[in-house]
Amino acid sequence: MLKSKTFVKKTRSGGVMKVVREHYLRDDIWCGSESCTECKQESPVLQKDACIESNLCSYPHYLIPDTNVVLHQVDVLEEAVIRNVIILQTVLQEVRHRSAPVYKRVKDMIQDKEKHFYTFTNEHHRETFIEREPGESANDRNDRAIRVAAKWYSEHLKGHQPDGDELRVVLLTNDLGNREKAKENNLLVFKCEEYIKSLIANPELVDRLALSSDDQNDITSNKVLFAEHLPLSVIQTGIKNGSLLQGTFRASRDNYLEATVFVHGGGEDATEVLIQGLQNLNRAVHQDVVAVQLLPQSQWVAPSSVILQDEGEAKDENANEEEDKLQPFTAAQKPTGKVVGIIKRNWRPFCGMLNVSQIKESTRHLFTPAERRIPRIRIETRQASALAGQRIMVAIDGWPKHSRYPNGHFVRSLGKAGEKDTEQEVLLLEHDVPHQPFSQAVLSFLPKMPWAITPEDLEKREDLRHLTVCSVDPPGCTDIDDALHCRELEDGTLEVGVHIADVSHFIRPGNALDSEAANRGTTVYLCGRRIDMVPELLSSNLCSLRSNVDRFAFSCIWELNQKSEILKTRFTKSVINSKASLTYAEAQMRIDDSTKNDNITKSLRGLNKLAKILKKRRIENGALTLSSLEVRFHIDSETHDPIDLQAKELLETNSMVEEFMLLANISVAQKIYDEFPDCAMLRKHPAPPPSNYDILHKASKSQNVEIHTDSAKALAYSLDKASVEGFLYFNTLLRILATRCMMQAVYFCSGMDSDFHHYGLASPIYTHFTSPIRRYADIIVHRLLAVAIGADTTYPDLMDKHKQSALSNNLNYRHKMAQYAQRASVAFHTQLFFKSRGILNEEGFVLFVRKNAIIILIPRFGLEGTVFFDTKDKSAPNLVFDEAGPTLKVEQHTFCIFDKVKVTIRLDDTNIQHQKIRMALVDPVVRIHSRTSAASSCALLKNGNNVFIHLPF
Amino acid sequence: MAGLELLSDQGYRIDGRKATELRKIQARMGVFAQADGSAYLEQGNTKVLAVVYGPHEMRGSRSRARHDRAVINCQYSMATFSTAERKRRPHGDRKSTEMSLHLKQTFEAAVMTQLFPRSQIDIYVKILQSDGGNYSVCVNAATLAVIDAGIPMRDYVCACTVGFVDETPLADLCYAEEGGGVSSLGLALLPRSSQIALVQMDARLHQDNLDALMEAAMTACKGVSKVLDEVVRQHLQEASMLARD
Numbered sequence A: 001m002l003k004s005k006t007f008v009k010k011t012r013s014g015g016v017m018k019v020v021r022e023h024y025l026r027d028d029i030w031c032g033s034e035s036c037t038e039c040k041q042e043s044p045v046l047q048k049d050a051c052i053e054s055n056l057c058s059y060p061h062y063l064i065p066d067t068n069v070v071l072h073q074v075d076v077l078e079e080a081v082i083r084n085v086i087i088l089q090t091v092l093q094e095v096r097h098r099s100a101p102v103y104k105r106v107k108d109m110i111q112d113k114e115k116h117f118y119t120f121t122n123e124h125h126r127e128t129f130i131e132r133e134p135g136e137s138a139n140d141r142n143d144r145a146i147r148v149a150a151k152w153y154s155e156h157l158k159g160h161q162p163d164g165d166e167l168r169v170v171l172l173t174n175d176l177g178n179r180e181k182a183k184e185n186n187l188l189v190f191k192c193e194e195y196i197k198s199l200i201a202n203p204e205l206v207d208r209l210a211l212s213s214d215d216q217n218d219i220t221s222n223k224v225l226f227a228e229h230l231p232l233s234v235i236q237t238g239i240k241n242g243s244l245l246q247g248t249f250r251a252s253r254d255n256y257l258e259a260t261v262f263v264h265g266g267g268e269d270a271t272e273v274l275i276q277g278l279q280n281l282n283r284a285v286h287q288d289v290v291a292v293q294l295l296p297q298s299q300w301v302a303p304s305s306v307i308l309q310d311e312g313e314a315k316d317e318n319a320n321e322e323e324d325k326l327q328p329f330t331a332a333q334k335p336t337g338k339v340v341g342i343i344k345r346n347w348r349p350f351c352g353m354l355n356v357s358q359i360k361e362s363t364r365h366l367f368t369p370a371e372r373r374i375p376r377i378r379i380e381t382r383q384a385s386a387l388a389g390q391r392i393m394v395a396i397d398g399w400p401k402h403s404r405y406p407n408g409h410f411v412r413s414l415g416k417a418g419e420k421d422t423e424q425e426v427l428l429l430e431h432d433v434p435h436q437p438f439s440q441a442v443l444s445f446l447p448k449m450p451w452a453i454t455p456e457d458l459e460k461r462e463d464l465r466h467l468t469v470c471s472v473d474p475p476g477c478t479d480i481d482d483a484l485h486c487r488e489l490e491d492g493t494l495e496v497g498v499h500i501a502d503v504s505h506f507i508r509p510g511n512a513l514d515s516e517a518a519n520r521g522t523t524v525y526l527c528g529r530r531i532d533m534v535p536e537l538l539s540s541n542l543c544s545l546r547s548n549v550d551r552f553a554f555s556c557i558w559e560l561n562q563k564s565e566i567l568k569t570r571f572t573k574s575v576i577n578s579k580a581s582l583t584y585a586e587a588q589m590r591i592d593d594s595t596k597n598d599n600i601t602k603s604l605r606g607l608n609k610l611a612k613i614l615k616k617r618r619i620e621n622g623a624l625t626l627s628s629l630e631v632r633f634h635i636d637s638e639t640h641d642p643i644d645l646q647a648k649e650l651l652e653t654n655s656m657v658e659e660f661m662l663l664a665n666i667s668v669a670q671k672i673y674d675e676f677p678d679c680a681m682l683r684k685h686p687a688p689p690p691s692n693y694d695i696l697h698k699a700s701k702s703q704n705v706e707i708h709t710d711s712a713k714a715l716a717y718s719l720d721k722a723s724v725e726g727f728l729y730f731n732t733l734l735r736i737l738a739t740r741c742m743m744q745a746v747y748f749c750s751g752m753d754s755d756f757h758h759y760g761l762a763s764p765i766y767t768h769f770t771s772p773i774r775r776y777a778d779i780i781v782h783r784l785l786a787v788a789i790g791a792d793t794t795y796p797d798l799m800d801k802h803k804q805s806a807l808s809n810n811l812n813y814r815h816k817m818a819q820y821a822q823r824a825s826v827a828f829h830t831q832l833f834f835k836s837r838g839i840l841n842e843e844g845f846v847l848f849v850r851k852n853a854i855i856i857l858i859p860r861f862g863l864e865g866t867v868f869f870d871t872k873d874k875s876a877p878n879l880v881f882d883e884a885g886p887t888l889k890v891e892q893h894t895f896c897i898f899d900k901v902k903v904t905i906r907l908d909d910t911n912i913q914h915q916k917i918r919m920a921l922v923d924p925v926v927r928i929h930s931r932t933s934a935a936s937s938c939a940l941l942k943n944g945n946n947v948f949i950h951l952p953f
Numbered sequence B: 001m002a003g004l005e006l007l008s009d010q011g012y013r014i015d016g017r018k019a020t021e022l023r024k025i026q027a028r029m030g031v032f033a034q035a036d037g038s039a040y041l042e043q044g045n046t047k048v049l050a051v052v053y054g055p056h057e058m059r060g061s062r063s064r065a066r067h068d069r070a071v072i073n074c075q076y077s078m079a080t081f082s083t084a085e086r087k088r089r090p091h092g093d094r095k096s097t098e099m100s101l102h103l104k105q106t107f108e109a110a111v112m113t114q115l116f117p118r119s120q121i122d123i124y125v126k127i128l129q130s131d132g133g134n135y136s137v138c139v140n141a142a143t144l145a146v147i148d149a150g151i152p153m154r155d156y157v158c159a160c161t162v163g164f165v166d167e168t169p170l171a172d173l174c175y176a177e178e179g180g181g182v183s184s185l186g187l188a189l190l191p192r193s194s195q196i197a198l199v200q201m202d203a204r205l206h207q208d209n210l211d212a213l214m215e216a217a218m219t220a221c222k223g224v225s226k227v228l229d230e231v232v233r234q235h236l237q238e239a240s241m242l243a244r245d
């Protein structure tokens, strides 16, 4: 097919090095409008009756936004009422170069059939391509290209709609010059604000508008508060010649006037630069990439240890006065600098609450983000009174140099603060957990119901439906990943099978369903809610290995002798029919009930016996058994409020299932690594650096117990031996401490790393195979294994170690965030629980000793809290901290690790956005001049997590 | 900065072509009177001159002569002004030598060398301007030059460079596309019999994609052959008109 003859050829050149590129112009690019009879398009995107109630444009019309409108007003464009928009190629390309996140959002809108967004490839259209004129800047040229395209559309659409109103196009631009030129060309043109305000039926859209630069003058005084940011070109030269440093800006959580910049690859020089004071912070926001200039050494300071929160509404004028709050320090000084420019902003929409302005009529209000590292944001809204007390989302639009706070706009409301649904939404957003309902595109790749196993399916799979397979899970589990069986063979050996849901049969590589699962990475379990990685039809039905239905499985089958030694391993895709879905407790009861002798029970007993041997051998090899206090909420089935809290108890059957899962994971890891040494997805757990164990050594010494940490095996052994007369809980506490010393286990690609060791499991190689319904890593492992046994075909990305490495990074990130979200959810439910309980008296143990506080663990609730001894008022007690112990002497009493204490616990909800559990010491009584100041605060650690700790592997 | 988007969602490439479309090909045969055959060919912005001498007696060492067929000698070079930065060494570097060898292999497969035992055919190609697909454009130009010289061939040899982006094969890559991280494949084809004269590929490509890419390459080569055929017919028409006058 050779169409080149119909093209007019033009070349364009530019840049310092002359680039000559061909540029073909075509006459087969269609307008995309339903009403057009001229264009030979198959499925026009733009509707015939593109009506929207506007008092500026009463006729049907299409919108053409310019680049800046798309970049800054993407929140408005995403509104459902905004439809029939023409995105010009010129605009799309500019957006792509200027902001990757906005580009992605625009592309999503273009794909959304409901939105009727059409991309017009104007740069390759014979009639809309223009060449840059001599002396014309690239921006001016693009603006002109947009006008030319708009003009073309208005001519092109004329006369196609004989009946009814003529279709028109409306150009949206905030650039005054562009508007005037457009008017000269007889185009319909409006400012974005102007147009949005004209939408009579949708007044709420106005709040979603970003503040544009020409509005900013009237929102703030003209007094310049901050130094001008250097232009990018100056920054680049500065970084090259070493006068400036580039790094990521991390605001301090505790002190809003302080931040640290982590300098990227700065050689041996300082890799951290301290920034203090509003002037020096110079409008940088947490996570921005900034350029910093070091101050002369005489001006270097030490990080402050004061906790400062930006409270009250500061006027723009008094920014300087706030500096006084920082006091001089004598501690070690650090390289100190100031921010001179922003290389890349990393703004996202933030969750938080509105501080409604004192002035009743005011439409400008301050917004306080939930994340303490983010400054407060000034927004303009007419619905302040409605938004008060709600959690809302706000996006930053800019931070002019004469404004104390950044300017932003309201994005959406999440609901009433303190309510379960709202808070859950907030913690999902703040932990970057994708939780939107699955899109139509994703759902379209689900199998059509009713689904049934076909004879062709059976042909490719081993039929294991005759085996007595059963599953053992926690109560209420609907996404059953794994099932087991065990039977005695004729020669006296035992056959054990681990059958894992065959998710990779349903999720084919590269489609929308697959990409969505890869992005989500993991299912997130919150208290009372599950955010699925794959749609429910798969997670709770077709993939879930429920009892008495035929299901596809990926089976790992061993022959073991009575000593649990593996004689033979094989993997196969299969069809199974589980005979029972049991809970851990039910399985335990069957095993213990000697009157039962059915096949299921026999199978369970066999498994249990083998698992005990496996576990013993694993521990002999140096595997660690650490402890964590996992708490379970008993949730009221109607109100969904937590009514009781209890530590999760572990049964023999828990460890039975775990042993076989470990065995399957190790067998599979070995197999895929043998087959694909370059691109196997594995999981490793690095050994912690020796210094991590310091606290464990100190703590155990205080009780005259010695802990050896030279190897995992030594650690496991000495933990087993550690006990103190009359202190039953000591061993558990030690194990909790040991858990804190561990590193995080991570996924990685075998071709990119050489250290595969799994420290905690004492295994030379490990991976995840057993939970493909809730972890994406397992799906990849399934695909690799399927290729290895010839049951499936490979695809390019599976064999690309760089792509797999990037995928591992995302999975590690998602797992980490899921864990934080989970902890935050437990913390929130703990708060709900204490809200209804009033003040409680509990026993606890000192877990850590700090300079000015002790951290206490309440075993009954798995709750951890800090009791501070220095209070804001003057009557602070006399504190003596000894790092060697570590011990803290408060007046007469000395605290050390493992001390038993009594505390009162209550919920402090004075700050609705940051509710806290407060603990106060009851016994021992610390005698301080005024008794009231002994009542000290207890903030939950980081994002308010308590000891809900998952074992790190 | 985001790199170049090689294929837009609307299906257009950076220069405005669709995935399967070739660049504009223009060619003239018989541009030099002294040579036995010559041709000038433009494929987009890549411009090539090809000149053929022979068949003639072996020159230089006689030992290279074959008693049953002609020996084809190819020399590939690039003009110093052919790229954006002036080239230091127009020929004789590793890349040129390799390219010469590839051309030699291609034409040995296409020219009916057995008709001229103990003789030699020289093919010289020079890139005047380079904008991607150098090998393919050279083959196409040399084909015309060989025809101009009246040397019998089994078929036109047509070549095209194709690449793979976003699960879509792109035909006839330009320089920006070749440099944009595409795994590219060069194919020289005898279109009528669909016989492959040469395939070359340096980049990594997953096996599953190879069939699709080869398919696209073949289609593209057949497209090229149509254009070349037209050029030859046009040239013959002009020549016969001249002869009649």
Ligand SMILES: [Zn+2]
Pocket: A030, A031, A032, A033, A036, A037, A038, A039, A156
């Ligand atoms: Zn049209």
